[in-house]
Amino acid sequence: MFGNKIHDLLTKDIPGKLKGIGTAYTEYYKAITYEKLVIIISGISILAILFITINLFLLFLFIGLALYIGKLLGSFALGFVILGSIYLLVGLLFYLMRKKWIISPVVKVLQTILYSDEGVFDNIVKVEEEEIHEEN
Secondary structure, three states, X not given: OHHHHHHHHHHHOHHHHHHHHHHHHHHHHHXXXXXXXXXXXXXXXXXXXXXXXXXXXXXXXXXXXXXXXXXXXXXXXXXXXXXXXXXXXXXXXXXXXXXXXHHHHHHHHHHHHHHOXXXXXXXXXXXXXHHHHHHO
């Protein structure tokens, strides 16, 4: 009789408890995914803005440089050909070194963001908590 009551108490709410645990895990993974997605999108946005700004700066700089070289050599077309050749060499260099200079660093950053056990903001919170404790 006593064993039946214990059995009934233990098994009565198991489906409800499992559902609650499943919901908690779902919400946890939603929050983690959202955090990581925000970090990736904000990083891409910052890089895109920097990329556009730097490219506009370099565009005008190199147009001026090509015109200057062309003026020195007596042919503006020759100045643009020389700069175009330099761009071609730099482009080939980046293509040959793409794995070391581009792919590996991007993979490392994404791996750090996506596969870290802690949330990315956890370190920020820890630093702020330590600063608060140091002030007290």
